[in-house]
Every structure is written in C-alpha cells, then in structure tokens.
Amino acid sequence: MSAELRFDPIRLPPECEALRREVRAFISQEVAAGTFDPARVVHGEGQSPEFSRRVGGKGWIGMTWPKKYGGHERSYLERYVITEEFRVANAPVRLHFVADRQSGPVLIKYAPEHVKTDVLPRICRGEVCFAIGMSEPGSGSDLFAAKTKATRTKGGWLVNGTKIWTSNAHYADYLIALFRTSPPTKENRRHGLTQFLVDMKTPGIKINPIYQMSGLHDFNEVVFEDAFMPDDHVLGEIDGAWKQATSELAYERSGPERFLETLYVLIELVRVLGPEPDLRGAEGIGRLVAQLHTLRRMSVSVAGMLQAGKEPVVEGSIVKDLGTIWEQKLPARVRELAAFVEPEVTNRVTLEEQLAFATVIAPKLTLQGGTTEVLRGIIARGLGLR
Numbered sequence: 041m042s043a044e045l046r047f048d049p050i051r052l053p054p055e056c057e058a059l060r061r062e063v064r065a066f067i068s069q070e071v072a073a074g075t076f077d078p079a080r081v082v083h084g085e086g087q088s089p090e091f092s093r094r095v096g097g098k099g100w101i102g103m104t105w106p107k108k109y110g111g112h113e114r115s116y117l118e119r120y121v122i123t124e125e126f127r128v129a130n131a132p133v134r135l136h137f138v139a140d141r142q143s144g145p146v147l148i149k150y151a152p153e154h155v156k157t158d159v160l161p162r163i164c165r166g167e168v169c170f171a172i173g174m175s176e177p178g179s180g181s182d183l184f185a186a187k188t189k190a191t192r193t194k195g196g197w198l199v200n201g202t203k204i205w206t207s208n209a210h211y212a213d214y215l216i217a218l219f220r221t222s223p224p225t226k227e228n229r230r231h232g233l234t235q236f237l238v239d240m241k242t243p244g245i246k247i248n249p250i251y252q253m254s255g256l257h258d259f260n261e262v263v264f265e266d267a268f269m270p271d272d273h274v275l276g277e278i279d280g281a282w283k284q285a286t287s288e289l290a291y292e293r294s295g296p297e298r299f300l301e302t303l304y305v306l307i308e309l310v311r312v313l314g315p316e317p318d319l320r321g322a323e324g325i326g327r328l329v330a331q332l333h334t335l336r337r338m339s340v341s342v343a344g345m346l347q348a349g350k351e352p353v354v355e356g357s358i359v360k361d362l363g364t365i366w367e368q369k370l371p372a373r374v375r376e377l378a379a380f381v382e383p384e385v386t387n388r389v390t391l392e393e394q395l396a397f398a399t400v401i402a403p404k405l406t407l408q409g410g411t412t413e414v415l416r417g418i419i420a421r422g423l424g425l426r
C-alpha cells in the first residue's frame with residue numbers, strides 16, 4: 041500500500057472566512073441586480089461574459105497564479121472558497137471556470153513566455169474561455185489512444201482528426217488539446233502525444249453541436265481539417281504529453297464542483313420540509329449533510345495538497361469518485377424524502393422542476409472528468425493493488 045496516501049485534516053484559515061463573506065455579498069448584489077437566479081438551474085443559464093469580467097475585476101480568477109501574469113498569489117484554500125460559493129449559488133461561471141481551474145496552470149507550466157504574458161492576464165480578467173480537447177471517438181477513457189494527428193509543416197503543424205464531448209467548444213476562445221505527433225513505441229504506448237494550445241478561430245476547425253439528455257447544448261464534436269498550429273503553440277515536450285496530462289487531472293477532479301452539481305435539490309428539500317421536519321425528514325437530511333461534510337473535508341484536504349505543491353492524483357480521484365456518486369444519487373434520495381410534501385404553486389422554480397432536471401443530468405456526473413471505473417483503476421494503482 042502506498043505510504044503517500046493520506047488526507048490531512050486541514051481547516052480553512054480565518055482569511056478564507058473573510059473572503060467568504062465578501063463573495064456572499066457580491067453574489068447577493070448580483071442576484072438582486074438580476075444577473076442570475078440561484079434556483080433557476082433548470083434553464084442552464086451557465087454563462088455570462090459580463091459576470092465573468094466582474095469576477096475577474098474582483099481578483100477571483102487566477103487567484104493562485106503569479107502576479108506577473110495577472111494572478112493574485114493567493115492560496116488554493118482561498119480559491120476553494122470562491123469555487124464553493126459560486127457553485128452553491130449556481131453562479132454563471134462557465135466562461136472562465138475551466139481556464140481558471142486547469143488551462144491556466146497548464147500554460148504556466150508549459151507555454152512559451154510570450155504566450156503566457158499574452159493569454160494569462162486575459163484569463164484573469166475573465167475575458168477568455170477555454171475548452172479541453174482530450175476525448176475522441178474511440179478513445180475517451182483511454183486518452184493515450186488518441187489518433188487526431190499533428191503533422192510537421194513549415195513553421196508549425198497541420199492537424200487532422202476529431203475530438204468529441206468537448207464542453208464549451210462552441211464559445212471557447214482556446215482549446216488545450218492532445219494530438220498525435222508520433223506513433224506509440226513498443227516500450228511505451230503513451231509515447232507520441234503532444235499538448236497544443238489551439239486558437240479556436242484557426243481556419244479548418246468545425247464545431248458540431250451534441251445535445252445532452254436535458255436538451256442543453258454543453259458539448260460538441262470538434263473536427264480538424266488541415267488546421268495550422270504554429271510552433272509556439274506546442275505546450276511542453278513534443279511526444280511527452282503523457283507526463284503532463286495526468287497532473288492536469290488532479291486539478292480537474294478534486295474540487296467542490298465535483299459533488300455540488302445537484303446540491304440545489306438538497307437546499308430546496310431543506311426549505312420545503314421547513315424548520316421542523318418529521319423524524320424521517322430530519323434523519324434523511326442529517327445523513328446527507330454528514331456525507332456532504334465528509335466530502336468537503338476531503339476536497340479541502342486536496343486543496344491543501346495543491347497548496348503544498350503536491351500532485352494529489354489518487355486523492356483527487358477518490359474525491360471525484362465518492363463525490364460524483366453522492367451527487368448522482370442525491371436527486372432520487374431527495375425525491376423519496378419529499379414524497380409526502382404538497383406541491384407548491386408559486387413563481388419559484390419548484391422542487392419538482394429541479395428534481396426533473398437533476399434526474400436527467402445525473403447520468404453524466406460519473407462520466408465527465410473520468411468514469412467511475414477508470415478512477416477506481418487509478419486508485420487501485422495508487423494503493424499498489426494493481
């Protein structure tokens with residue numbers, strides 16, 4: 041068993057609570073101004089360019105990044121608070137969230153200096169949206185089987201092939217993508233992939249929508265036909281992206297967004313059951329909140345590991361696996377606990393509407409960001425069990 045695997049019981053320091061009050065005041069102002077309605081998740085209003093710019097203006101994007109790139113050199117624990125408060129409020133963060141969570145950190149590690157000074161400050165101002173181009177038809181979980189090919193040409197590379205399930209690609213400014221630059225070797229089947237920064241305005245890129253069961257258009261098929269990538273958009277080592285892509289996944293998998301996507305049904309259940317729920321309701325809510333609290337402690341612990349400069353890939357996978365199973369089961373559990381509550385007739389988005397929406401998005405939760413089975417493979421390997 042790996043001696044490295046442990047979740048330190050980290051507590052959020054006092055500066056985090058001061059920040060939390062500031063964020064809540066900002067959210068209240070935005071809700072009062074009509075920017076978004078925390079209950080109205082059912083309409084999938086996940087993005088707002090103006091909101092992202094205002095969040096950037098507050099200094100809440102790129103919080104942990106160096107000041108010379110527009111960042112704020114604050115802690116991962118402070119960033120945790122921002123993510124948590126915005127997610128619980130269902131704030132429209134989609135435009136800047138991926139760039140803040142993982143694309144920016146990849147650029148900081150691997151992009152040429154002039155690319156960093158160009159792109160990172162714009163991310164921090166909430167002006168650019170990033171997408172993730174890993175999955176392909178035929179290689180979702182098995183990233184290293186990717187076939188989309190980048191072939192050498194004068195001054196850069198020509199890309200041909202197809203990415204799939206690419207969230208936000210239809211409005212993203214950039215994509216960080218894995219392309220095949222050489223065949224795998226006998227010794228290392230992961231060899232031969234390179235990470236690129238793709239400007240989505242590049243000629244030869246076609247975006248085809250894919251609609252989810254909820255009817256929302258969140259992800260896409262992205263087709264490359266002789267799309268030119270300049271040399272300075274290569275990120276890191278040519279053919280060596282397998283070393284880079286796995287550390288990106290620690291950022292992608294461990295945050296509170298991995299167990300809060302259906303939280304609104306629990307918040308609404310607490311509201312409709314009122315201050316004096318019956319024994320069954322109280323026991324049910326108590327159990328769900330205790331589980332949520334545990335997930336939160338684990339996720340805060342992972343934020344502490346990121347703060348300490350570690351790459352908590354296994355711990356992040358554990359949080360993602362437990363978290364997504366919890367948030368996936370939540371709508372059904374809430375439905376049971378609310379079974380005897382009279383439906384409300386108000387202008388609010390009702391619990392029934394929220395449950396209907398949460399139920400149709402639930403199946404995707406254990407797929408996005410890595411499937412349950414694949415995560416368990418990573419955890420087993422980390423524990424020395426395979």
Ligand SMILES: Cc1cc2nc3c(=O)[nH]c(=O)nc-3n(C[C@H](O)[C@H](O)[C@H](O)COP(=O)(O)OP(=O)(O)OC[C@H]3O[C@@H](n4cnc5c(N)ncnc54)[C@H](O)[C@@H]3O)c2cc1C
Pocket residue numbers: 171172173174175176178179180181182204205206207208259404407408409410411412413414417
């Ligand atoms: C809402 C949503 C958003 C997404 N956004 C993006 C995005 O922005 N960018 C991006 O690149 N991808 C994105 N994805 C893709 C997602 O990460 C992949 O769908 C996921 O990794 C699964 O790939 P697949 O669909 O090809 O299934 P497959 O990999 O074919 O898996 C099919 C089944 O086989 C199981 N399986 C596969 N390999 C193994 C194994 N080694 N051991 C045990 N079981 C295994 C899986 O768990 C699954 O149940 C998104 C997916 C969803 C649902």
